[in-house]
Amino acid sequence: MNVEVxxxxxxxxxxxxxxxxxxxxxxQFMLMIFLWAGTNLFETEIISKIREKFSVGKEASESFxxxxxxxxxxDDKIILSQTDYVEVLKTVSIDRKRPSDSxxxxxxxxxxxxxVGQLLWLAKQTRPDIAFDIAMIASKLKTSTIEDFKRVNKxxxxxxxxxxxxxxxxxxxxxxxxxYTDASxxxxxxxxxxxxxxxxxxxxxxxxNPITWQSKKIRRVVRSTLASEALALADGIDCATxxxxxxxxxxxxxxxxxxxxxxxxxxxxxDLYEAVRSKKNVTEKRLRLEISCIKEMIQKRRxxxxxx
Numbered sequence: 649m650n651v652e653v654x655x656x657x658x659x660x661x662x663x664x665x666x667x668x669x670x671x672x673x674x675x676q677f678m679l680m681i682f683l684w685a686g687t688n689l690f691e692t693e694i695i696s697k698i699r700e701k702f703s704v705g706k707e708a709s710e711s712f713x714x715x716x717x718x719x720x721x722x723d724d725k726i727i728l729s730q731t732d733y734v735e736v737l738k739t740v741s742i743d744r745k746r747p748s749d750s751x752x753x754x755x756x757x758x759x760x761x762x763x764v765g766q767l768l769w770l771a772k773q774t775r776p777d778i779a780f781d782i783a784m785i786a787s788k789l790k791t792s793t794i795e796d797f798k799r800v801n802k803x804x805x806x807x808x809x810x811x812x813x814x815x816x817x818x819x820x821x822x823x824x825x826x827x828y829t830d831a832s833x834x835x836x837x838x839x840x841x842x843x844x845x846x847x848x849x850x851x852x853x854x855x856x857n858p859i860t861w862q863s864k865k866i867r868r869v870v871r872s873t874l875a876s877e878a879l880a881l882a883d884g885i886d887c888a889t890x891x892x893x894x895x896x897x898x899x900x901x902x903x904x905x906x907x908x909x910x911x912x913x914x915x916x917x918x919d920l921y922e923a924v925r926s927k928k929n930v931t932e933k934r935l936r937l938e939i940s941c942i943k944e945m946i947q948k949r950r951x952x953x954x955x956x
Contacts, residue, residue: 713732716730725817729813731813734770734808737766737767740763740801742794748798756792760785760796760800763804767804768783771863776858780842780844782803784836787865817855818855819849820852823849823850824850824910824912825848825850825891825892826849826850827885827911828915829844829883829884829915830845831866831873833875833876842864843865843883844864845884846858847884866880871932873917874920874923875932875934877915877919878935878938879938884913888913889945895909
């Protein structure tokens, strides 16, 4: 189960009091894990019957681990962290005599891939602050050097010395999805561009809860900052639309983005903002399709635009 789905369902179940459901995750060896949240009535009417139907070996509440994630309930919030996971991560031993630009052997590349995989998992689940750094290392694994080992070790020390946890608080009944996107033009070693986004749930009380985030190489080489920003926005809207559909199905029992939760998109590029508002086509023909899709969503009131 992706963490964004888990995060969204946690928020739905715990704070709105409207959605009450059971999630069944089938693991290897036919082991079943039930993760649930709801009112006392929900436990009496639904969970008690599940306990009768299935043989439950162990139950945990308030503070427990779920698929490697630490979940705990403190005061008026749910806390998601990977402290235990971080503690077992080890740095790589490096020969100080080797120059930084020395190419890694096949065995060393295997070690590097393992460390990158560990950090990518961490970045995707609970550490958005390292998403860009580890994505940069992962983008050049085939040409990796001792310098990449040093960067990985630096990240490993960072996640250990600077612990981060995600806090989910009550947002109220009326919420909207808040999408921030950004991109850098031609900042990668191979001439590519990096794009990223973060999606949060914004409550009527002004508080926000993180849902999902991403930082990765833009899917094609672009010729301008406008293009990189547009492709990052398109990827962000695509993800936000999927989450909005899920939310509407859970809350309103309808599989559509229309008439449900609002998606508010925030960008910091004025040229893109004007291109989305304008009736004229942009000069670059390959960009017209992406911008046209964004325009269509705004016209159908599936997304609202704003310039930060």
